[in-house]
Amino acid sequence: RNYSQDIIIPMTLVHPDYLTEILDGLRQIDDQLLHIFLMLNEDLLRHRISNQTMHPDPNRNAEIREWRLANVARCLAARERLPSTTRVLDSGAHTSDELAAMVLDRLDQRT
Numbered sequence: 001r002n003y004s005q006d007i008i009i010p011m012t013l014v015h016p017d018y019l020t021e022i023l024d025g026l027r028q029i030d031d032q033l034l035h036i037f038l039m040l041n042e043d044l045l046r047h048r049i050s051n052q053t054m055h056p057d058p059n060r061n062a063e064i065r066e067w068r069l070a071n072v073a074r075c076l077a078a079r080e081r082l083p084s085t086t087r088v089l090d091s092g093a094h095t096s097d098e099l100a101a102m103v104l105d106r107l108d109q110r111t
Contacts (some may be wrong), residue, residue: 006107008103012037012075012078013078014071014074014075014078016081019078019081019082019083023035023083032110034087034103034106034107034110035082035083035085035086035087036086036087036088036089036103036106037078037079037082037086037087037088037089038089038091038099039076039079039088039089039090039091039092040076040090040091040092041092042072042073044092045072045076046069046072049065049068049072050069052065087106089102089103
């Protein structure tokens with residue numbers, strides 16, 4: 001089966017069982033699943049998180065930043081449990097536009 005349009009779901013699944021359940025469910029909808037993992041050096045990821053504003057309220061923004069920083073290691077460790085079909089892209093070596101073009105190119109290659 002094939003879904004009529006591409007769906008992009010931005011998230012890191014740190015629980016292997018959740019990853020398997022979600023990817024298997026998506027494959028039931030469309031067997032042409034393209035799973036991409038954006039890898040980033042830990043120091044650069046921490047730097048980006050520290051410099052992002054996620055909420056207009058400074059206190060809430062600080063809480064969000066603290067939570068995100070506390071979860072960096074386990075999110076990066078998720079790479080070690082990815083399915084072999086996952087495409088890993090280095091988001092520290094490419095701009096957002098370059099990464100988007102790479103993803104679109106991979107989508108075009110599937111069909």
